[in-house]
Amino acid sequence: QVQLVESGGGLVQAGDSLTLSCAVSGRIFSSYGMGWFRQTPGKEREFVAAIKRSDGNTLYADSVKGRFTMSRDNAKNTVYLQMNSLKPEDTAVYYCAATHRLVSVAKNEYDYWGQGTQVTVSS
Numbered sequence: 001q002v003q004l005v006e007s008g009g010g011l012v013q014a015g016d017s018l019t020l021s022c023a024v025s026g027r028i029f030s031s032y033g034m035g036w037f038r039q040t041p042g043k044e045r046e047f048v049a050a051i052k053r054s055d056g057n058t059l060y061a062d063s064v065k066g067r068f069t070m071s072r073d074n075a076k077n078t079v080y081l082q083m084n085s086l087k088p089e090d091t092a093v094y095y096c097a098a099t100h101r102l103v104s105v106a107k108n109e110y111d112y113w114g115q116g117t118q119v120t121v122s123s
Helices: none
Strands: 003-007 010-013 018-025 033-039 046-051 058-060 068-073 078-083 092-099 117-122
Touching: 003 092, 018 033, 018 092, 018 117, 033 068, 033 078, 046 068, 046 078, 058 068
Parallel strands: 010 117
Antiparallel strands: 003 018, 018 078, 033 046, 033 092, 046 058, 068 078, 092 117
16 A cells, blocks of 8 residues: 655745655555645646656646756655745645656546645745
8 A cells, every 4th residue: 555645834925935745655666656736725636746757857837837846765755846936826735646657747647645735825
């Protein structure tokens, strides 16, 4: 059984930075493509960032490109989301997810999900 546990959320001001972590237990971590998604009340869960299982190449949503950086540490079974220049519209519950695919931006292609961590950005 694969388990994902996010941490690092909180309340920050606009322009601040925050780093989310996602610890993965279970099967071989390096065999999973990993992704971050976010969701606000009444809206669909949306793609934020993803990282390939093979070479660590990353993909980003246009709304976060240039501000967010996703990385993975296979030795620690952990992925990170470094969020800089945060905006109020970044406020959401952020979810970490794992896929058996190389990488994906589609939430329905992810096999395992964490419980989410709240990020609130005040103006």
